Amino acid sequence: MGFNEQFFNAAMDRLNQRRANNRIIGELRRDEVNEKIPEYRELSQHLAETGQKLVSLIMKGGDTAQGVAQLEKDNLDTQKCMTELLKTAGYPEDYLKPVYTCPKCRDKGTVNGKWCSCFHRLMLEEAAKELNESSPLELSSFESFRLDYYPDKIDPALHVSERVIMQRNFDFCKEYAENFTAKSEGILMSGATGLGKTHLSLAIASRVLEKGYSVIYGSAPELLRIIEREYFGKSDKDTMSALIGCDLLILDDLGAEMEKQLYDSLLYEIINSRVSRGLPMIVSTNYSTSELTKHYSDKICSRLLSFRLMAFVGSDIRRIIKKKK
Numbered sequence: 001m002g003f004n005e006q007f008f009n010a011a012m013d014r015l016n017q018r019r020a021n022n023r024i025i026g027e028l029r030r031d032e033v034n035e036k037i038p039e040y041r042e043l044s045q046h047l048a049e050t051g052q053k054l055v056s057l058i059m060k061g062g063d064t065a066q067g068v069a070q071l072e073k074d075n076l077d078t079q080k081c082m083t084e085l086l087k088t089a090g091y092p093e094d095y096l097k098p099v100y101t102c103p104k105c106r107d108k109g110t111v112n113g114k115w116c117s118c119f120h121r122l123m124l125e126e127a128a129k130e131l132n133e134s135s136p137l138e139l140s141s142f143e144s145f146r147l148d149y150y151p152d153k154i155d156p157a158l159h160v161s162e163r164v165i166m167q168r169n170f171d172f173c174k175e176y177a178e179n180f181t182a183k184s185e186g187i188l189m190s191g192a193t194g195l196g197k198t199h200l201s202l203a204i205a206s207r208v209l210e211k212g213y214s215v216i217y218g219s220a221p222e223l224l225r226i227i228e229r230e231y232f233g234k235s236d237k238d239t240m241s242a243l244i245g246c247d248l249l250i251l252d253d254l255g256a257e258m259e260k261q262l263y264d265s266l267l268y269e270i271i272n273s274r275v276s277r278g279l280p281m282i283v284s285t286n287y288s289t290s291e292l293t294k295h296y297s298d299k300i301c302s303r304l305l306s307f308r309l310m311a312f313v314g315s316d317i318r319r320i321i322k323k324k325k
Contacts, residue, residue, distance in 0.1 A: 011122035127242035140202035177207035191312025213247035
């Protein structure tokens with residue numbers, strides 16, 4: 001994604017903090033081992049002295065080959081003893097090696113002069129954080145979803161009660177959230193306003209965030225307006241890359257956006273890019289599947305209809321709650 005200065009600086013701050021935290025972990029581990037294994041501390045001091053002797057010997061010049069070889073042997077023997085001490089005390093062999101959150105770049109943020117994927121992820125997380133600031137991500141949970149608002153009488157047209165259908169939807173969403181990976185399938189939630197699409201989407205988002213994945217939630221009209229501003233150079237941010245790259249994108253209220261050719265192109269780019277990368281998204285819409293085909297191109301519909309289709313039924317829950325109050 002593009003390096004917006006705000007996100008770049010925030011990512012750099014997190015990278016520096018990550019290095020500092022890992023350095024502290026390393027120091028605490030070394031203090032712990034030195035306290036529990038006095039012999040290890042003594043060998044560490046001996047190893048340091050051997051290193052100093054080696055430097056002094058080389059600086060003297062002359063024929064130092066035999067002396068260097070002896071010191072190197074002493075060095076290796078000492079390291080071997082230290083490893084055995086750690087192992088005997090129940091520590092893994094690499095316990096005192098430098099701690100890195102990203103072993104690829106060793107928390108430097110770059111690999112061979114290029115930005116590491118971990119730094120790109122930090123940038124993406126900062127972009128997602130800003131996009132989610134105005135989203136009600138903490139307002140809905142699986143625990144607060146009320147199935148008793150859906151009638152349990154058999155609907156002649158459905159041959160099953162609305163509550164049974166919504167119970168299935170609820171169970172699937174909960175299992176989806178618990179077992180989520182960045183390769184999970186996409187979901188298309190379809191149904192009228194106020195039937196729980198947003199509630200279950202937010203419940204999934206909250207659980208997936210708890211598992212450490214990056215999630216962006218937003219309404220289709222709002223996100224498309226943001227990208228439109230960037231498209232015409234009114235912002236230097238790169239929301240499109242964030243939407244394409246996050247682990248889970250939740251696109252709410254598809255169909256409420258204005259009908260613009262640009263929006264169709266942007267929607268296709270978002271959906272197609274994520275499908276091509278195998279990244280999941282949850283799309284909710286008030287349109288039925290047949291209505292979708294009337295409002296969107298075949299390219300968009302074919303990809304949306306490849307998701308797991310989830311129909312929401314019942315009466316507007318918001319109205320039911322308002323009446324009960």
